[in-house]
Amino acid sequence: xxxxxxxxxxxxxxxxxxxxxxxxxxxxxxxxxxxxxxxxxxxxxxxxxxxxxxxxxxxxxxxxxxxxxxxxxxxxxxxxxxxxxxxxxxxxxxxxxxxxxxxxxxxxxxxxxxxxxxxxxxxxxxxxxxxxxxxxxxxxxxxxxxxxxxxxxxxxxxxxxxxxxxxxxxxxxxxxxxxxxxxxxxxxxxxxxxxxxxxxxxxxxxxxxxxxxxxxxxxxxxxxxxxxxxxxxxxxxxxxxxxxxxxxxxxxxxxxxxxxxxxxxxxxxxxxxxxxxxxxxxxxxxxxxxxxxxxxxxxxxxxxxxxxxxxxxxxxxxxxxxxxxxxxxxxxxxxxxxxxxxxxxxxxxxxxxxxxxxxxxxxxxxxxxxxxxxxxxxxxxxxxxxxxxxxxxxxxxxxxxxx
Ligand code: ADP
Ligand code: MG
Numbered sequence: 001x002x003x004x005x006x007x008x009x010x011x012x013x014x015x016x017x018x019x020x021x022x023x024x025x026x027x028x029x030x031x032x033x034x035x036x037x038x039x040x041x042x043x044x045x046x047x048x049x050x051x052x053x054x055x056x057x058x059x060x061x062x063x064x065x066x067x068x069x070x071x072x073x074x075x076x077x078x079x080x081x082x083x084x085x086x087x088x089x090x091x092x093x094x095x096x097x098x099x100x101x102x103x104x105x106x107x108x109x110x111x112x113x114x115x116x117x118x119x120x121x122x123x124x125x126x127x128x129x130x131x132x133x134x135x136x137x138x139x140x141x142x143x144x145x146x147x148x149x150x151x152x153x154x155x156x157x158x159x160x161x162x163x164x165x166x167x168x169x170x171x172x173x174x175x176x177x178x179x180x181x182x183x184x185x186x187x188x189x190x191x192x193x194x195x196x197x198x199x200x201x202x203x204x205x206x207x208x209x210x211x212x213x214x215x216x217x218x219x220x221x222x223x224x225x226x227x228x229x230x231x232x233x234x235x236x237x238x239x240x241x242x243x244x245x246x247x248x249x250x251x252x253x254x255x256x257x258x259x260x261x262x263x264x265x266x267x268x269x270x271x272x273x274x275x276x277x278x279x280x281x282x283x284x285x286x287x288x289x290x291x292x293x294x295x296x297x298x299x300x301x302x303x304x305x306x307x308x309x310x311x312x313x314x315x316x317x318x319x320x321x322x323x324x325x326x327x328x329x330x331x332x333x334x335x336x337x338x339x340x341x342x343x344x345x346x347x348x349x350x351x352x353x354x355x356x357x358x359x360x361x362x363x364x365x366x367x368x369x370x371x372x373x374x375x376x377x378x379x380x381x382x383x384x385x386x387x388x389x390x391x392x393x394x395x396x397x398x399x400x401x402x403x
Pocket of ligand 2: 076077078156
């Protein structure tokens, strides 16, 4: 007995010997999405163009407004931030009065928050609540006026401001120069959704569209260059097997050439390798990482579903765990039961069918028409996610935490 214990003791590694020792990442933060790399391959011409537009600020001339668009992950945010940082540095060196503010309207999604964020970046303290939008706007104008220079305001993911009443804010901002005498403002609007250009107030549209920069998707060779450039700072030398970057680039190129997806996937693959104590990152780790990302995205979709869609998905999941084949009719019945249990009015069967189609469209389930002879046709439903994961996501909803 004693012998065995001693033996075990001698051969077992210390629990902590490998913990916190990183063999894969030299610097993982290089691969998180808001990191701005020192070089942006294949965006040289966009960078030069934006620099030419904004450069006039250094000599006291108001740059034209600009509108930048292109699909997600095409480097718009990176380019704007990169050029802004350089401009700000150069302005400091020359002592030119150039101020820059950057807001992301998805994060700061009301007029009030956009304005306070702009104020904050221009070193103007504003309370988080309590003032009217008009008052905040007035204080910003006053502050900018005192600055006596050129202010460049970039509004990223501007589509989030177009949808609601804040469209008014965009209009006000495009007219801000008429409220100023000693300073001038230039605006840069950025969006992942080129259709917003059409939904903008025509006056805003023509004002922002003084210059237009279109960001095309990257192809797989370009993604390769981007990843090679970033991986030298991110990973220790020789950690990536040779086929990893070409593989990640090819996958991301299929997905409309999204550099964010590529960078995320490479980071995740490194994390999977690290977690499994591998010495190198291989395409196998990339495949595992891809599955994890897909599951995460799908679960995020589930948490954002409306209440009844969650109930219907919950019913499908419940049935799925109990039997082989799940069909629409059973789902309708199960869903009605659930509604009764929590005291909710049921939606019509027709609406339930529509929601089932919607769940199929977002990829959480797959449906197939099943011909049942004289019983007519019905839909067979298959879950695309692990039931436990679905429950976890559904139960995040306070109303449904107890089911
Ligand atoms: P967008 O704003 O167009 O959605 P981002 O600028 O946020 O795209 O880019 C997504 C990710 O890809 C970021 O991590 C960014 O640093 C990276 N990225 C995009 N383009 C390049 C590039 N040319 N070189 C290096 N990294 C890039
Ligand atoms: Mg962006």
